[in-house]
Amino acid sequence: MSNGGVAYFSAEFGLDESLPIYSGGLGILAGDHIKAAADMNVPLTGVGIFYGNGYFQQRIDEGGSQQHLYPTINPEVSSYPVRLVRDAEGRPLVVDVMIGGRQVYAKAWSVQVGSVTLYLLNADVESNSDADRRLTDTLYPSEQDVRISQEMILGIGGARLLAALGIRPDVWHMNEGHPAFLTLERIRMLSAEGVPFETAREAVKASTVFTTHTPVPAGHDVFSIDMVDRYFGDYYWQLGTDREQVLSLGRAGDAFNMTRLAVSMSSKVNGVSKLHGEVTRELFHRWMPHIPRQDIPVESVTNGIHIGTWLSAGMKELFDRHLPSDWAVRTAEPNVWAAVRDIPHFELWEAHQRAKSEMVRELGLPIASSGGGPLIVGFARRFATYKRALLIFRDLERLAHILGDPQRPVCLVFAGKAHPADDPGQELIRRLVELSREDRFKGSVHIIENYAMDKAKKLVQGVDVWLNTPVKPMEASGTSGQKAAINGVLNCSVLDGWWAEGYNGRNGWAIEGATDGDLEYQSQQDSEALYRLLEEEIIPLFYMRDDRAVPTEWVNLMKESICSIAPVFNTHRMVSDYWHKLYVPTSIRGNRFAADNFEVASRVAAYKKFIRDNWSGVSVRKADILADRSSRIGLNKTAFRAEIGLGAIWHKDVRVEAVGSDGRRGIWKAKLEPVQQLAKGLYVYEGASPDVSINIWKSNVNVRVTPISPDFTTDFEMELAAWGITE
Template sequence: MKAIRTYTVQARLPEELQPLLDIAMNLGWLSDPRVQSLFSRLDAHTNAGETLDPVGALYRAPQEALEHLAGDPSYVAHATELRDSLERSLATPRWFQLSHVGDLDSVAYFSAEFGIAKALPQYSGGLGILAGDHLKAANELGLPLVGIGILYRHGYFTQRLDAEGWQREYFPNLQPENMSLREVEGLRVSIEIGESIVHARAWEARVGRVPLYLLDTNIEENEPVDRLITDRLYGGDKEQRIRQELVLGVGGVRLLTELGYAPQVFHMNEGHASFSALERIRVAMSEQGFTFDEGLESIRPSTLFTTHTPVPAGIDRFGRELIERYFGRWCETMGITVDRLMDLGHEPGAPRGVEMNMAVMGLRVSESSNGVAKLHGEVSRNMFSSLWPDLPVEEVPIGSVTNGVNARTWVMREMDDLLERYVGSDWPQAAPERWLPLQNVTDEQIQSIRAAGRRRLVKFARRRIWTSMRSAGISESEAEWANEILDPDILTIGFARRFATYKRANLLLRNERRLRDLMRDPDRPVQFIFAGKAHPADEPGKRILQEVATFAHDARNRARFVYLEDYDIEVGRYLYQGVDVWLNNPIQPLE
């Protein structure tokens, strides 16, 4: 569906409030309770503290509200002091500086998506959330990390359900000038893509002390078709995907060089970034006089690959025609055949030279590889064992690093206060023995925090559904029931993930009568909140979503069974803080 074009009337920021903008431009500070408290003064007009989009809040705030705050000396002084304190913290030695011995100066982290905040909608799901929290964790630990990604002008899609509960996709036209981004002035990166030379500029986001650079081909120097390369996240066909991955991989390596980085480690977060290895091989051949095989061996020790998907169907594959179109000239320059290049992504047992598997390529060019959970490591060793035919499956060199989250992004303020009181202000990094005082926390304290989270979630769900209905043209009287759904005092179960068939979001609906009995039980009632999107091309997933949404909209169910549209980081935070039990019932080992 065609993108929505929006126009924003910006308020003029008084000079006294410049510290607010300075704070808002660093995404690593958004979860700081002091920052949230500071921006909560704008909540009456913008919901700044709830959405964690301070830059947007400043642009949306009425001029009179900004002038009022600018005229408050204590508020201005507080904002200035907080800004200065946060900036000083960027130079404070952290875990890496205090404990690391060695010469590691720079790690480059490539990912097709980064889920850092709602303020920067450049993510679709778990891969992006992990990447975003990876940057936040690197900031907190003081790791010398630099992120490389793409700026998608239309991001991922905004989800709306029609009257029949069918998912419709809309792609808003994002304005990077109104986001927590700064263009890297005077910089252009050129990439050979097919017969064209495509140019890209870079936008910089800051995640604490960690820089994230996003490549953008939507510039006047490019032909119209090339300006659309970075149009949408996971949009278009395979040809669009290979063009995007050339920008990410080849363009990303060249960008690092232009910026003066010389990373000692290149971390590829999934196969989308595997082309970065080819650019590094080209550089090694050009600068060191290596052969192709020598260039490959020279980059392998500094290359790390993380695989995420447990199903072969989830891996990018490019056919020979596309590889010849986009790498034929490259192969000639490197003195190799297209078959030799495709061997890097060849799956044993498949016909040679027909298809290039990007995950297989990532594994072949990397010294170290990992899955994202212990079980996923086992699944990956089985799935890719044919790459090491002489090794027993259990010795296949794919380890596992369990997915983690940046704790302060997700926990509610009341829980953060409790953990600071009993563990310390550095509780996310505290050693296990420091957590022992939590044994003194009473059940009443925990129940009080859980109840606060449920109340906040119920309030949010009611407001979101009411707003969605009103936006769809439903009258206030007809939408009034949305203000009465859910009960903040009963057991709440949440389901929030992509609507893929193997995740079985509709499993609960196999016995609707029994489910209604559970929800209406007079002594032990239960309620459910569902959220999630189906991939735009996943028709079976959309049908499952429609089934869940239809059940949720049924007047017999809607008080205890809710579906929240347009799942994003904001929805995820409310769900995490408010649900009592997470529901997850995929088909193993597909997740």
């Protein structure tokens, strides 16, 4: 990779609680990503927004209602060294973005994280109108007009800022769809240099990576076409094409979808866990219904955490004594963590008890901690309904019995915010407050106000069990459980997100309720499974002590949890995966497409245009499973024969294959080769099944034609396929 490195764009960055420009998991992940890049000397530059008021501070009133406070963030007094970015003459560097027919200006601040610089744009500039100065005040505003304006400042302004600074990235990484307008700005820049739209589009696509974190359609930013016209209308002609071409890049149904734009303009797309990769393919299948979900080109890089940020001081001191001296820079090596098994049980338990006592003290919890008790279960995350904060309260009488046992007391600690526009999420908080005040739960159910990074650290370091109860598969990855695990806290979670990969049967507990049925049935089954785990496994194990009052078997689980989770679910491994799987291939591809005055990009653009213009002439005229199980190509295997009309397209520019279901949610493919030309553009293709054991059913088999090129990243880059039905 050349000196340009990676430009990493995100709407939020969680570096530290003193810089509250994050709301939750996406921002914390982005902060951990750039910290790990700095640790590993990965050439990366971050781009985001400096929010004048940040994400709201939460107060819960007497009635249990969430109040939203927006104190001004002063970059001059942040404990993070935030500096105003200046030009060569020492003046504040200002970029401008045309938004809805008016010029909006933004200045930039910079934060240094080791070798990585994070640039943050802010519209509070004197030359802006009063309304425009407020555009970057709050993170994730509810007003669509402000939201699209912010995303234009982030994507377009961010790209212009890097250009003004002379930074020419090899790879542009979009963390979620919020910054996706950067792809259009990069096309505009190339268009201004005389590069045709289609060529510019291929050059931009070749050097762009997109990470999606949201497994539900409602989680993706969608703007009406009218709104895009209103705000983006001034840009259409500047991209060297017409309005319809620009809109087609992000059009999904009758709206403009930022995730669709990001997918259209990226050569690599990834989800944030293996399961999320599958869910994302299912989600994107709506946009590409003619491509089986198994073939939708989405990779997965499972999220991790920055261990140096989330590890308690006591645990770090313990690891410093027992692990290899350079363990902190070798966190992705399993053998480094093997030494945890040799830490005396008493020492590991004592370190956890100190973290637990500190949490109780620092968070002001009215919990008398003695002899390692009570068992504290933590639940801290965004209060979105699918995360099911109240699942554990489904049977109030049973829960009261579990928590209220004087011999084996249990406490629940909750923390989290609901988005100001999320009324159902706020109702969850109100109901939780109401429950905590009932006599049977007083002293056992506690709520921490204003959840942020400082409080998150204390919770993941100090509770005994980390509870996670989302509706599967709606948790894309989740990382809070990973933060808990490195501190010896045991996970009890639905097998969703990262836990589906991390759970090994010996390092925590899986809530294995229902995987299908309606939401009510799933909740009933999941809550029953959770109660059973608490009653029969978790609580008895926690209170089973040796002669030194140490729960030996519990500590064995803590050791297994650390050894199995720490080396895999950390950001050093994660960034290494991004580097090898996404950044390096994309850098090579992007530079190749841009070389020699965009020779490859131009060729690919012309090829795709030719294919698109002539694809209507491609058809599967006839497709048969050969009854005698023989053909010129294969004997004793199921054979296929198809007549394929290609029109003006050359037969070497397509792949023809029989495709069928394997009966296990997967598909098999059998490549067919041309064996005869019947007429101009009309061919006979034959081939055999890849496996004699496959049970071929006509209803399961089809023949597909797709355009291919050695310059494509995947065989489905053009999102085109022609199908026929076997007879």
